[in-house]
Amino acid sequence: MNIDGNDIQQFHEVFGKVEQEVSKHIIGQKDVIRQVLISMFAGGNILLEGMPGLGKTQLVKTIGKAMDLGFSRIQFTPDLMPADVIGTNVITRGEDGISRFKFEKGPVFSNIVLADEINRATPKTQSALLEAMQEQTVTVGTSTYKLPQPFFVLATQNPIEMEGTYPLPEAQMDRFLFKLDVGFPSLEELHDIVMLTTTSVESAVEKVTTAEEMLKMRAVARQVPIAKPVMDFALKLVMATHPQYEHSPKITKDYVRYGSSPRGAQSIISAARVRALSEGRYNVSFDDIRYVAFPALRHRIFMNFEGLSEGITSDTVISQIINSMKME
Amino acid sequence: MGIMELFRVLKPLRRRMFINRALDCILWGLCIGGAVGVIVATAALFVPVAFALNKVFLCIGISFFAALVAAVFMFPDYKAVAVQGDKLGxxxxxxxxxxLKDDNSPIARIQRFDAVKAARSINFKKAYPFYVDRKKLFGALGLFMAIALIFFIPSDQREIARQKERIKKAIDEQVVQVKKEQEKLSQNRELTLKEREELNEQLKELLKELKKSKNEQDAVKAIARMQHKLDEIKQNSMDKDLTRLGEMLSRLEETKEIGNALKEGRYDEIREKMDALARKLENMDENEVNQLAEEIEKIARKINENPELAEALQQLAQAMQSGQFSQELANMSTAMSKLAGNAAMHKAMQSLGNALSQARASLASVNSDQLANPILVSNLKGSSQQGETDSSNTGVKGQGSAGIAQGVGQGNSGSDSQGDSGEGEGNGGNGSGTGGSGVGDGTGSGREGSSQGGLAQGNSGKEPGEKKVRNYEEIYASKRIDGADQESYVSGTQRDSGTVEQVQVEDGPVLMGESLPYNEVFEQYRYEAMKSLERSTIPAAMKTLVEEYFSSLE
Structure with missing residues (x-):
């Protein structure tokens, strides 16, 4: 893909337009919107966690429309089977009267797949998404099918009502670039949400970019330079999530069972590049790393028993790690 | 837009960073210097530190200049400037x-452009002002004040240190003097190159030792060693035959003056003395002349190791017998002068010797000042001894210090208390004696300032030269070793309360004696001892004992 100076300079503009368009239809949640966009431009999957009714599904739908991307939604339930997600071979009779197996694509074959309440499906069904999320392919029998590009999985999960749910295994969690906490809107935001959704006026979402343009922007984002001190900072940050690392802060050593995998570092760097461009900068800064560290690492840090019992969150750990590090 | 444009934009920041770093570095330097100064000043309270204040200033100065030099090398490179610039937002x-300076990809070019644009938008004057770290500044000021306060704390050690300073200054002055002598020597064209080199070598050695001297004793020793070496050179340079000839000639009445001149190295007077001899010979009768000629012939035979001189003497003797001695006396004079060697060398050595004597006297006077201070007397190493000698059989108690000497004599019985010289001797001090019928005999010498402060010498006091020859230990050599001094007789009868007499002696101790390496005075002591053996009624066995004693010392 040929990238020139214009493409680079346009990134900020396009990103801003998408953000602006989505913000028109999603009240509040500015940080969530931005982080979802960063993750999408970085080519990653997103796990959205929040109470029901906070607009998670609406957010994903709106982004899909603004970017002119295909959108499909899968409501995960305990009886959902992998074939319901990825598709299955069905017997069809051809014009010549001979019956053949034909692969019927599942809802995963879309640009944006919303896996709603992903933790309600069984691990078997959850893991059906693993290949799609990582390799962006689907294998049924002996055939492997490429998923349409760009492809993103945006999964949601409910932090309450844990009864009858199947928490995502670490391997699957690691496949999400970001885990975002969707918070409750403020009073003003709530007012706007109510006003917007209870009137008869329906505002259409404007398409501000295309799939192709988005792929180009992804390529641009990969070229953003990162200075060695900044890169070192990111890598040390990931290392510091491990209790075995000698320079880890006390909180890590005391409360963390497992730290981030190398995917965590990859996620930070990819996302930081997009964040830099979204700010109109052409290099990654310490601020970018700090900004993306929370969503990129919070689902990759697993607390030990003491941590869980004392209510230490991974965000607290990340925050203390960042504070303990010098930026040189 | 190239990287040079970025460098140009960053130049003001670079300059500011340099100034701030230099200021910081200088403050560090002052703090370190101040801290070391405090340590030195505190140490000076407990141990004598000579030139403590100078050392404190030196520490601060060195730290300051080191910081300045370091600051020059702390001119920030562009990487540091970039890091600092990034911190400014x-x-x-x-x-x-x-x-990315060597990268020419579109993203690198755009990034550089963005960086330059962003850097231009920053007002470095406001964003990065000149900065003086107040903590360091007040820290340095605090340390300086601490130093000043410490120097106000009284301490005995400071007095000792001051004395050390005086000694050091005196040594330094002598170093300067020796250098001057060296200079004079190098300009002395009367000396041959070899002689100059020989003397110069000795002076260099002396300079080295003087510089190494840690106290006045070392310095005095070094000077004494130099004097000794000069004597050796002098001795070697003189013709031994001439000395021997001088010895022999001085035994004859007619040639005594010539002999003495030869012995004492007054070669320039020889011709004059020869002329006088010639005049004397003319007035002598023939028998006397012949007798003298025979004596001279005998002498000529005795010094046959030197054929030239022997022949000249032989010819002189023959000429005297024939009555034609004027020419031969002249020849004799020429031969002697020739053999006498280089008078300039002797002159130079004489000059050096004088300079060295002055140096030693100067150092000794510093030490006498030191002894005037009782604290120093009790503290200074190497000069802290107080001598006190009590002699029961002579009833002598001599005690001296600080230039005051007291001789107290007390006879305990008529015959036993006989003292042979009975002298209370102390320069610039008091000699007092209390006694019955006996005569007190004491020599309390106020020291002129050497290693034995307040040494009292009684008859049974320290004998000179107690196995110190090899070390050339300095000893006090009184100029009144032969006893030619004021005498004090104490009158009274046995067992009465006696009288007290105080004698104010005329001069200070410095002028009445001096410290000399033992080997220099040994000969004199031996000579005096032998002389007194001859005139005293001492048993032969005891005489042998004394002679053996001196022989063993040799």
Whole structure:
């Protein structure tokens, strides 16, 4: 893909337009919107966690429309089977009267797949998404099918009502670039949400970019330079999530069972590049790393028993790690 | 837009960083210097530190200049400037641009452009002002004040240190003097190159030792060693035959003056003395002349190791017998002068010797000042002895210090208390004696300032030269060793309360004696001892004992 100076300079503009368009239809949640966009431009999957009714599904739908991307939604339930997600071979009779197996694509074959309440499906069904999320392919029998590009999985999960749910295994969690906490809107935001959704006026979402343009922007984002001190900072940050690392802060050593995998570092760097461009900068800064560290690492840090019992969150750990590090 | 443009934009920041770093570095230097100064000043309270204040200033000065020099080398490179610039809100634009300086890809070019644009938008004057670290500044000021306060704390050690300073100054002055002598020597064209080199070598050695001297004793020893070496050179340079001839000639009445001149090295007077001899010979009768000629012939035979001189003497003797001695006396004079060697060398050595004597006297006077201070007397190493000698059989108690000497004599019985010289001797001090019928005999010598402060010498006091020859230990050599001094007789009868007599002696101790390496005075002591053996009624066995004693010392 040929990238020139214009493409680079346009990134900020396009990103801003998408953000602006989505913000028109999603009240509040500015940080969530931005982080979802960063993750999408970085080519990653997103796990959205929040109470029901906070607009998670609406957010994903709106982004899909603004970017002119295909959108499909899968409501995960305990009886959902992998074939319901990825598709299955069905017997069809051809014009010549001979019956053949034909692969019927599942809802995963879309640009944006919303896996709603992903933790309600069984691990078997959850893991059906693993290949799609990582390799962006689907294998049924002996055939492997490429998923349409760009492809993103945006999964949601409910932090309450844990009864009858199947928490995502670490391997699957690691496949999400970001885990975002969707918070409750403020009073003003709530007012706007109510006003917007209870009137008869329906505002259409404007398409501000295309799939192709988005792929180009992804390529641009990969070229953003990162200075060695900044890169070192990111890598040390990931290392510091491990209790075995000698320079880890006390909180890590005391409360963390497992730290981030190398995917965590990859996620930070990819996302930081997009964040830099979204700010109109052409290099990654310490601020970018700090900004993306929370969503990129919070689902990759697993607390030990003491941590869980004392209510230490991974965000607290990340925050203390960042504070303990010098930026040189 | 190239990287040079970025460097140009960053220049003001670079200059500011340099100034701030230099200021910081200088403050560090002052703090370190101040801290070392405090340590030195505190140490000076407990141990004598000579030139403590100078050393404190030196520490601060060195630290300051080291900091200045370091600051010059602390001119920041562009990487440091970029890091600093990024901290001013440029969000790692500069560091990244610097890393991409050789990259010409579109993203690198755009990034550089962005970095330059962002750097231009910053007012470095406001964003990065000149900065003086107040903590360090007040720290340095506090340390300086602490130093000043410490120097106000009274301490005995400071007095000792001051004395050391005086000694050091005196040594330094002598070093300067020796250098001057060296200079004079190098300009002395009367000396041959070899002689100059020989003397110069000795002076260099002396300079080295003087510089190494840690106290006045070392310095005095070094000077004494130099004097000794000069004597050796002098001795070697003189013709031994001439000395021997002088010895022999001095035994004859007619040639005594010539002999003495030869012995004492007054070669320039020889011709004059010869002329006088010639005049004397003319007035002598023939028998006397012949007798003298025979004596001279005998002498000529005795010094046959030197044929030239022997022949000249032989010819002189023959000429005297024939009555034609004027010419031969002249020849004799020429031969002697020739053999006498280089008078300039002797002159130079004489000059050096004088300079060295002055140096030693100067150092000794410093030490006498030191002894005037009782604290120093009790503290200074190497000069802290107080001598006190009590002699029961002579009833002598001599005690001296600080230039005051007291001789107290007390006879305990008529015959036993006989003292042979009975002298209370102390320069610039008091000699007092209390006694019955006996005569007190004491020599309390106020020291002129050497290693034995307040040494009292009684008859049974320290004998000179107690196995110190090899070390050339300095001893006090009184100029009144032969006893030619004021005498004090104490009158009274046995067992009465006696009288007290105080005698104010005329001069200070410095002028009445001096400290000399033992080997220099040994001969004199031996000579005096032998002389007194001859005139005293001492048993033969005891005489042998004394002679053996001196022989063993040799």
């Amino acid at each position: 440029l969000k790692e634009r500069l560091v990244t641009a610097l890393e």
